[in-house]
Amino acid sequence: ADDKPFDGQTLSVLLPPWGTLPKDMTDQFTADTGISLDGQTLGWDEIRTKIVTSMIANTAPASAVEIDWSWVGQFGAAGWFQPLDGLVDAAAIKDAPTAKIFVYDGAQLAVPYNNDFRILIYNKAHLKQAGISAPPTTPNEMLEAARTIKAEGIADYPIGLPLSATEGSATAWYLLTKAFGGDLFDADFNPLFTTPDSAGYKAMAFEIEALNEGLISPAATGLKDVDIQELFKNGQTSFDVAGWAGSISVYEDPEKSTVAGDAALALMISTTGTPRSFGLPEAVGIPSNAKNPGAAAAFIDWIQTAETQIGAYHSLGNLPPRLSVLETLNTAGELKDGDILLEQAAFAEPLFAQGTPGWYPEFSAAVASNLNLAAKGQISVQEAVDRIADQATAAMQ
Amino acid sequence: MYSPTLKIFAGRAGLCLAVLVLLLWSIGPVYWSLVTSLTPPNDLVSAELHLWPQTLTFEHYNKLFGATSQSQGNEVQSVWPQFSRAFFNSIVTSVGATLLTVVIAAFGAYAFVRFSFPGRDILFFIVVATMAIPAYTVMIPLYRLMISVSLIDTMTGVILIYVSAFLPLALWLMRSIYQAIPISLEEAAYLDGAGKTHTLIKIILPIAAPGLIAAAILTFLNAWGQFMVPLVFSPTLATKPLTVLIPEFVTRNYIDYGLMNAAGIIAVVPPILLVIFLNRFLVSGLMAGAGK
Amino acid sequence: MNTIREKLWPLPKLKASLLGWGYVAPALLIMGALVLWPLASTIWDSFYSVNPMKVGKPFVGLDNYINLLSDPNVRQAWSNTFLYVLFTVVIETVLGVSAALLLNKVKFGRSWLLAALILPWCLPPVVNAIVWGWIFNPSYGVLNNALLSMGVISENKVWFNERLSALFMISVVHAWRMMPLTAIIILAALQSIPKELYEAAKLDGAGAIKMFRKITLPLIASGLAIALSQSTVFAFNMFDEAWIMNGTGYDTRSVMIQVYMSAFQNLKFSYGMALSIMAMLASLIISAVYVLRVYRETRFD
Amino acid sequence: MAKLEISQLKKRYGRVEVIHGVDMTVEDGEFVSLIGSSGCGKSTMLRMIAGLESVSSGSMSLDGRLINSVEPKDRDIAMVFQNYALYPHLSVAQNMGFSLELRKVPKKEAAIAVAKAAEMLGLTPYLDRTPKALSGGQRQRVAMGRAIVRNPRLFLFDEPLSNLDAKLRVQMRMEIKALQKRLGTTSIYVTHDQVEALTMSDRVVLLNAGRVEQIGTPMQVYKRPANVFVATFIGSPAMNLLSGTLLRDADQCFAKVDGKTFALPECEGVADGTSIKLGVRPEHLRIVDGPDAQDTFNMSVEVVETTGAETHVYGCLGADNMTVTLDGEISPTVGETIRLQSPTKTLHVFDAASGARLNS
Amino acid sequence: MAKLEISQLKKRYGRVEVIHGVDMTVEDGEFVSLIGSSGCGKSTMLRMIAGLESVSSGSMSLDGRLINSVEPKDRDIAMVFQNYALYPHLSVAQNMGFSLELRKVPKKEAAIAVAKAAEMLGLTPYLDRTPKALSGGQRQRVAMGRAIVRNPRLFLFDEPLSNLDAKLRVQMRMEIKALQKRLGTTSIYVTHDQVEALTMSDRVVLLNAGRVEQIGTPMQVYKRPANVFVATFIGSPAMNLLSGTLLRDADQCFAKVDGKTFALPECEGVADGTSIKLGVRPEHLRIVDGPDAQDTFNMSVEVVETTGAETHVYGCLGADNMTVTLDGEISPTVGETIRLQSPTKTLHVFDAASGARLNS
Ligand SMILES: Nc1ncnc2c1ncn2[C@@H]1O[C@H](COP(=O)(O)OP(=O)(O)OP(=O)(O)O)[C@@H](O)[C@H]1O
Ligand SMILES: Nc1ncnc2c1ncn2[C@@H]1O[C@H](COP(=O)(O)OP(=O)(O)OP(=O)(O)O)[C@@H](O)[C@H]1O
Numbered sequence A: 001a002d003d004k005p006f007d008g009q010t011l012s013v014l015l016p017p018w019g020t021l022p023k024d025m026t027d028q029f030t031a032d033t034g035i036s037l038d039g040q041t042l043g044w045d046e047i048r049t050k051i052v053t054s055m056i057a058n059t060a061p062a063s064a065v066e067i068d069w070s071w072v073g074q075f076g077a078a079g080w081f082q083p084l085d086g087l088v089d090a091a092a093i094k095d096a097p098t099a100k101i102f103v104y105d106g107a108q109l110a111v112p113y114n115n116d117f118r119i120l121i122y123n124k125a126h127l128k129q130a131g132i133s134a135p136p137t138t139p140n141e142m143l144e145a146a147r148t149i150k151a152e153g154i155a156d157y158p159i160g161l162p163l164s165a166t167e168g169s170a171t172a173w174y175l176l177t178k179a180f181g182g183d184l185f186d187a188d189f190n191p192l193f194t195t196p197d198s199a200g201y202k203a204m205a206f207e208i209e210a211l212n213e214g215l216i217s218p219a220a221t222g223l224k225d226v227d228i229q230e231l232f233k234n235g236q237t238s239f240d241v242a243g244w245a246g247s248i249s250v251y252e253d254p255e256k257s258t259v260a261g262d263a264a265l266a267l268m269i270s271t272t273g274t275p276r277s278f279g280l281p282e283a284v285g286i287p288s289n290a291k292n293p294g295a296a297a298a299f300i301d302w303i304q305t306a307e308t309q310i311g312a313y314h315s316l317g318n319l320p321p322r323l324s325v326l327e328t329l330n331t332a333g334e335l336k337d338g339d340i341l342l343e344q345a346a347f348a349e350p351l352f353a354q355g356t357p358g359w360y361p362e363f364s365a366a367v368a369s370n371l372n373l374a375a376k377g378q379i380s381v382q383e384a385v386d387r388i389a390d391q392a393t394a395a396m397q
Numbered sequence B: 001m002y003s004p005t006l007k008i009f010a011g012r013a014g015l016c017l018a019v020l021v022l023l024l025w026s027i028g029p030v031y032w033s034l035v036t037s038l039t040p041p042n043d044l045v046s047a048e049l050h051l052w053p054q055t056l057t058f059e060h061y062n063k064l065f066g067a068t069s070q071s072q073g074n075e076v077q078s079v080w081p082q083f084s085r086a087f088f089n090s091i092v093t094s095v096g097a098t099l100l101t102v103v104i105a106a107f108g109a110y111a112f113v114r115f116s117f118p119g120r121d122i123l124f125f126i127v128v129a130t131m132a133i134p135a136y137t138v139m140i141p142l143y144r145l146m147i148s149v150s151l152i153d154t155m156t157g158v159i160l161i162y163v164s165a166f167l168p169l170a171l172w173l174m175r176s177i178y179q180a181i182p183i184s185l186e187e188a189a190y191l192d193g194a195g196k197t198h199t200l201i202k203i204i205l206p207i208a209a210p211g212l213i214a215a216a217i218l219t220f221l222n223a224w225g226q227f228m229v230p231l232v233f234s235p236t237l238a239t240k241p242l243t244v245l246i247p248e249f250v251t252r253n254y255i256d257y258g259l260m261n262a263a264g265i266i267a268v269v270p271p272i273l274l275v276i277f278l279n280r281f282l283v284s285g286l287m288a289g290a291g292k
Numbered sequence C: 001m002n003t004i005r006e007k008l009w010p011l012p013k014l015k016a017s018l019l020g021w022g023y024v025a026p027a028l029l030i031m032g033a034l035v036l037w038p039l040a041s042t043i044w045d046s047f048y049s050v051n052p053m054k055v056g057k058p059f060v061g062l063d064n065y066i067n068l069l070s071d072p073n074v075r076q077a078w079s080n081t082f083l084y085v086l087f088t089v090v091i092e093t094v095l096g097v098s099a100a101l102l103l104n105k106v107k108f109g110r111s112w113l114l115a116a117l118i119l120p121w122c123l124p125p126v127v128n129a130i131v132w133g134w135i136f137n138p139s140y141g142v143l144n145n146a147l148l149s150m151g152v153i154s155e156n157k158v159w160f161n162e163r164l165s166a167l168f169m170i171s172v173v174h175a176w177r178m179m180p181l182t183a184i185i186i187l188a189a190l191q192s193i194p195k196e197l198y199e200a201a202k203l204d205g206a207g208a209i210k211m212f213r214k215i216t217l218p219l220i221a222s223g224l225a226i227a228l229s230q231s232t233v234f235a236f237n238m239f240d241e242a243w244i245m246n247g248t249g250y251d252t253r254s255v256m257i258q259v260y261m262s263a264f265q266n267l268k269f270s271y272g273m274a275l276s277i278m279a280m281l282a283s284l285i286i287s288a289v290y291v292l293r294v295y296r297e298t299r300f301d
Numbered sequence D, E: 001m002a003k004l005e006i007s008q009l010k011k012r013y014g015r016v017e018v019i020h021g022v023d024m025t026v027e028d029g030e031f032v033s034l035i036g037s038s039g040c041g042k043s044t045m046l047r048m049i050a051g052l053e054s055v056s057s058g059s060m061s062l063d064g065r066l067i068n069s070v071e072p073k074d075r076d077i078a079m080v081f082q083n084y085a086l087y088p089h090l091s092v093a094q095n096m097g098f099s100l101e102l103r104k105v106p107k108k109e110a111a112i113a114v115a116k117a118a119e120m121l122g123l124t125p126y127l128d129r130t131p132k133a134l135s136g137g138q139r140q141r142v143a144m145g146r147a148i149v150r151n152p153r154l155f156l157f158d159e160p161l162s163n164l165d166a167k168l169r170v171q172m173r174m175e176i177k178a179l180q181k182r183l184g185t186t187s188i189y190v191t192h193d194q195v196e197a198l199t200m201s202d203r204v205v206l207l208n209a210g211r212v213e214q215i216g217t218p219m220q221v222y223k224r225p226a227n228v229f230v231a232t233f234i235g236s237p238a239m240n241l242l243s244g245t246l247l248r249d250a251d252q253c254f255a256k257v258d259g260k261t262f263a264l265p266e267c268e269g270v271a272d273g274t275s276i277k278l279g280v281r282p283e284h285l286r287i288v289d290g291p292d293a294q295d296t297f298n299m300s301v302e303v304v305e306t307t308g309a310e311t312h313v314y315g316c317l318g319a320d321n322m323t324v325t326l327d328g329e330i331s332p333t334v335g336e337t338i339r340l341q342s343p344t345k346t347l348h349v350f351d352a353a354s355g356a357r358l359n360s
């Protein structure tokens, strides 16, 4: 009975569809621990609305709840989640590099259940047709490759980047900022992207130039990240620049993609030679006033097990957060371009070294919206970065 | 002099054209959604325009109704249990809210029309004015309230909220309906020996039935389409309706347009059936309501 | 003599009054508890600074409201919203009146046409958004495809690249859903115009256009007032369409999106609530203007 | 069956008093008509009796019991409404049986009562129809049936025939009258059609702006109208009123009108020289041949209307308008002056100032 | 002012023909009434003339010009509707001036025309009111004003007085008639009220189920109704029709009715023994004293109604119903048998089968 301390409890879990594990796995969990799961599934925007509404009303929406990396600052500041230190398996946390992102004020607020980081995905066939032997490693090489592909008439708009006023466009810009060898903020959160020689500025200029040159679809100003993925699946773009590591499995699925067999991974382009990337993981935490935190901790531990993570990879395509698990999968040959994936994974850092700040959502909305304006030609790159900086500073107050 | 036949013909042709445009505008998008739901995923993203799927597929519907389904390229649990449960929830909450709203509105509106009591008109005005309140404005205090009375994720809670949201419209509608009923009918019933409540139930309600049906349809449609309220107040499949379930088919790196359209088509079946079969009540009720 | 009346009548009067209260009690109870009380609570909170990321709940008086006036994002949202109101009200009114006129003319299969007309309004808004998102999709959307194949445009158009066209497109989607309401209200108004008036006007020498301007328009004015106020309230609460089609984009951000972002994304709760209350008041005031100015003055029965 | 006594009944709507203290009594089994022009308060009176309007002051009692504040449903009064107020969703039988059902009359007994009433009204073939499937006259009968089936103490009728066409109206008024005679139920009948009131009623109550002008049998109000209002209200075309002066002789009264002198019926206690209105009914005037005489009215013809059966001649006598109803065969020409006479006993004398009747 | 000629006019709604080929002519300045029971096609006729309904076949011409397919707005015809069809949002002056405005008559001129018409109709004080602030009679006048202000070639009236009360109706019918006389505009007047038709018109057109039954002056249709339909339609109460047989003597006709023989006016060419209907107008019957004679109708009295001026007696003569209008002073008692006579020249003889008039 001791190994089933929470026998008979019902644990409520709030996760998005891609965090919702199949029934046979959760049944196993119930069998092992005696905890029955009461799963709630909500879309991503909706989960946030739900958490905020209920936490402001001082009730936990569930005992184990989704936390996106971008919410850490806010939820941490609000004190809505319990520190997990001591509650869950520390070794497993250590094994997951992206777990650091969920540390707020020294406390581990949540444990990641997927390991999405950015990686370059390209269409092998397109490159081959254009006579390009290797994927680009620098921004310039990418532009060159794209021009060739466009000139050959293989794809009208070879580069896939979202430029709509949505979160996905903002994260792509962050990634390119890193590719251009810089960071968004310094240690004191002073904006680093406002001067023309800054990486952030160059990254935005790169996007606008590619757009103006017709390398990015003009439609991108209205496309979300998922729409860009559709274009890639459809063979209309050659590069999914801000590709999600998990997307490769969809691209390679002939049921859903016309380019199955042609999609391949490459290290992120970079001006410095270091293929920098960052992780955008999602995690599970325990709200501060959760009904049964013990059972929730048991659930989190279960999520961290290699078995569960492998199961989740197979059923949902979630890349395992734990390096050791990734390696196991790669060894078993179950990862497409696994070596590259693992190599890139090692370079995945948090977007904010200090931890995601509470004003991040305002900042990212400002990025997305102003980037979108710049892409539509309504403001210049300089104006865009200045406005972003201004709004970031305002949001920090 | 003019030629009446030519003119009539031109008029007819113009009328037909206008009708066609109206049909295209109203039904076109829904039709397109239907076509999408019958198109294989790979054809969806082809650049060509087809008014009818080149290859017809029921795979999206299979996903909804089938024993298993695909997610992210993997065989996962069927969405049918979720989908059917959500469909059931939608029906229960919508029907429940409809019944309650109609009953409350039937009595309330009658009092607003036929009884005089202090504060009657101002109360009615306030109730109707609440239609302008945005959902977000009251959501958080409402959530607190529902938590404190343990009505979160219960059919009762959701139904009560729907009632509070759609009651003003129903009251407004029923009030105009009652206003159009000659008062002498009630007077005849009083003289026949009926009390006020008895008169309302036995005489007025049957006469106001078309209006009640219109109010019921309106409430049902509104409840059926709700998104924000169940999103917050129906967290689990115990009460979660279709409208909240459907957007969940947007996965992180894959929008299943086909599946969403298929689910959408299923979700519009009850409203469409209502419109087709009870249209005349809806329209006459709305028109009666609009007259005031 | 008054005394007799006083002696004999208080009881039945009181009884009728009590019965009246009894009938409306359930309605008032529900509205009071689930709408008015939360509203009062929100208004109360809007004078404080409620921010879960900060400790305490300091009283700030009208600060939230004052800050809203100087917030450029909010101002942009207001200007977008007013454009939404303008566009949707115009589209809904023009199309609604046209559709109503058409339906008033059609005699054969009228009820089916009516069913088709009100269909969009009956669909769940979520489905509406899916359908239109798919239609407007810049790459595979049927709109681009159709226009391309008709030769109206030469390459796929990005509908949301210009502010006005984006606002307009979103307004169209919103109007698609809400127009049936206007049409039905106007149709009711049209049907209440005695047809003899048109016959009299014909004999007086009026043609079709004159009749519309001189007879129809003035006589549907009260219906129009109601339709306009409905359209306005709904346009002020514009959220779904703008959010799903264009996210947080400045060009299309409505006041309600701004409310959502302030309260639920940035967790500046009372700031967002203050804005939502302003939006509510604005829509009520504008509706009241229509109703008082147009409706009151144009009822002829 | 009952006796209704009304005393000093008043009705105010807000500040406006519309019934200014009416006294009247309706005897058991009597058929009384309330007649008056539109807005005079007929319906208001009836509705107060029914209990549908509150009484502002005064008293109403039915068989000696004060009913001012009895609820309508407990007064045992039946009313036939102008628009019939039939329950549109119920069949004819259900409409008629509704009150019995409410009174918990056993089903069988109720069915018999309904069948009997239907029989009486010739509605038996229509018992299963709903009102909208009936013609106007049939609806009217159903409304009647609903009233009689429960054998109430009082029938009230509010212009029950005004929605029917002329022919049907004549027929129905005879039917109603016959039915009431047969049942013997006390009835109050509101109408603005004087022919109805005169032909149907035992007594007529003439209302004017919320006041009773006269109560009497039809022949009383026709032959001895109490004042100018009644005189002109009853009779069609209306009685001619000619301005004149009363001249009193030793034992005879005369009227000086348009320079001529007319012998009058006895006008007791009226002073010589009083300004009067001489009332002459159009139908009592006859053309006389022969030379101009003292007792003929010389009228200049302005308009002649003939319907074949009757000819109406409109014209002037001095400053007063004058109307004459003549046989259809006679047709004076416009512009001509005709000489007319009316027998002395058919003349009416009213005080010019107060309008009150002066002759007995 | 114009002459209207209508020939073989037909109207079909879908498959149903409702006007079956009407021929009529309205002379310049003439006032013609269309009369008939409800649904007989009066309004349809009028609306075809106005151009509000299309013509199925036949022709209509105004002053010799075919107007079948002229747009209503170009016919220069004015119409007064039953419910007046006043523009509720316009003032009285604007209502009356609407057609002038549309015809682009200069503002000043229009104002003068409106003022003149208003003066004529006594509407000057109300020019700024909207219709809802007017009484029924005033509204009727505005509708008239709207018609006359533009001096059209033809006036059409569709039951313009049916929404007014009895008194006002009498007054307005005189006003309309006088106005028409004064303006001299050709007019067609639809009504179902025979008194209106008979008193106002130069000629009456009697319609029945879409066919013309008789066209003639009011006295012609009253005194020589062409058939049973006209005979019973014109006159109130309706003419009594008694079943009988025509007996033919050397130089005289008789009717055998209820076992008695009545001398008849000349019935040329009618065979002896023909089944007939003997028409007797109630107002031509008089009570005769003395013993039973061959030429008296013996009627048993069933109902007596008196309005003071007249007494209507209803009863039976053999198998036929019979109505008599007597002087108000006379009041037979129910159950009694009264003996009546009608002068031979007032008797009408109709063929029992076809209903056609037999006597000249
Ligand atoms: N609810 C009310 N409020 C105020 N005034 C009223 C109300 N009901 C009736 N009146 C007034 O009372 C007076 C009498 O009305 P009532 O209906 O009794 O007239 P009526 O004699 O029945 O007329 P009609 O022949 O037109 O039916 C009228 O002047 C009317 O305006
Ligand atoms: N639009 C129509 N469609 C079909 N039948 C019609 C239409 N209008 C009139 N009728 C029919 O034509 C006939 C004549 O109608 P019309 O209105 O001319 O009668 P009317 O003599 O004016 O009667 P009323 O005295 O009731 O006004 C009626 O039988 C009517 O049912």
Ligand SMILES: [Mg+2]
Binding pocket: D042, D043, D044
């Ligand atoms: Mg009345």
Ligand SMILES: [Mg+2]
Binding pocket: E042, E043, E044
């Ligand atoms: Mg007609």
